[in-house]
Amino acid sequence: MRRYLSSFACIGLLVLTAACTSTAPDTRQADIKAVKGVEAAWVDDIATKDVDKFAGYYSEDASVLMPNAPIITGKENIKAALKPMLADPNFALTFESTQAEASKGGDFVYTVGTYSMTVSNPKGKTPVTDKGKYLTVFKKQRDGSWKAVADMMNSDTPALSERPQPRKHRAAPAHRTRRRARSR
Numbered sequence: 600m601r602r603y604l605s606s607f608a609c610i611g612l613l614v615l616t617a618a619c620t621s622t623a624p625d626t627r628q629a630d631i632k633a634v635k636g637v638e639a640a641w642v643d644d645i646a647t648k649d650v651d652k653f654a655g656y657y658s659e660d661a662s663v664l665m666p667n668a669p670i671i672t673g674k675e676n677i678k679a680a681l682k683p684m685l686a687d688p689n690f691a692l693t694f695e696s697t698q699a700e701a702s703k704g705g706d707f708v709y710t711v712g713t714y715s716m717t718v719s720n721p722k723g724k725t726p727v728t729d730k731g732k733y734l735t736v737f738k739k740q741r742d743g744s745w746k747a748v749a750d751m752m753n754s755d756t757p758a759l760s761e762r763p764q765p766r767k768h769r770a771a772p773a774h775r776t777r778r779r780a781r782s783r
Contacts, residue, residue, distance in 0.1 A: 627701035630745075634708040634737050637745045638696055645692050648685045654678040658738060658746035666754055684718065689726040691717040694733060708737045708745065714752060731755045 637656065644652040654677050657663070663671040663680070671680050684690055696712035710733075717728045731754040737745045 623705070625703070626705045627703065630701040630705055630708050630739070631699045634699060634701075634710060634745050635696060637737065638694070638710065638735075642693055642695075648690065650678050650681050650685050653681055653685065656747055657750070658740070658748045661746070661748050661750065664749070664751035666752065687719050689717055689719040689724075691715075706739045710735050710737070729754050729756060 641653075641656045644655070654674055657674050657677055659674050660672070661674060661677060663677050665671070665680075671677050692714065694712055694714035696710035698711040699708060701708045712733055713730065714733050715728060715730050717726050719725070720727045731752055733750070733752040735747050735751070736749040738748045740746055
């Protein structure tokens with residue numbers, strides 16, 4: 600009898616162990632596909648120049664890191680920063696991911712890609728286009744949707760200090776011009 604009892608106990612422990620160690624399905628490819636769909640819809644909504652639609656892709660506590668500017672944190676602050684940009688008649692923005700990676704836990708996806716943004720030149724109000732790269736981190740929300748929690752862009756255009764400067768024509772020093780005049 601004891602032998603049967605210990606056999607049942609061992610079988611019961613094996614069943615319990617198997618039930619507790621079941622692995623969750625790998626959803627990484629589906630998560631990446633979902634986020635790429637979110638990015639495609641985001642690009643379409645940016646074209647409408649509607650600040651609420653644009654900012655709707657950010658979580659409430661998101662951070663945006665733009666070049667030469669402090670970090671913008673929180674959806675309302677992001678909307679305030681976007682409003683003048685979207686009011687620009689020349690504003691246009693497109694982006695496309697070239698790389699995406701999802702966490703095994705199914706709660707984060709990051710994308711890396713390229714963007715093209717056109718804005719008005721402050722001096723002449725003519726369109727100026729900038730091209731660069733971006734990194735966006737998406738987090739799965741409680742409702743299953745994906746929102747950007749961190750968004751950073753970086754221009755491919757060299758900073759002003761790194762751009763080649765035109766050479767200025769220097770006048771010859773006075774002592775050299777006097778010598779030439781005397782030798783003639």
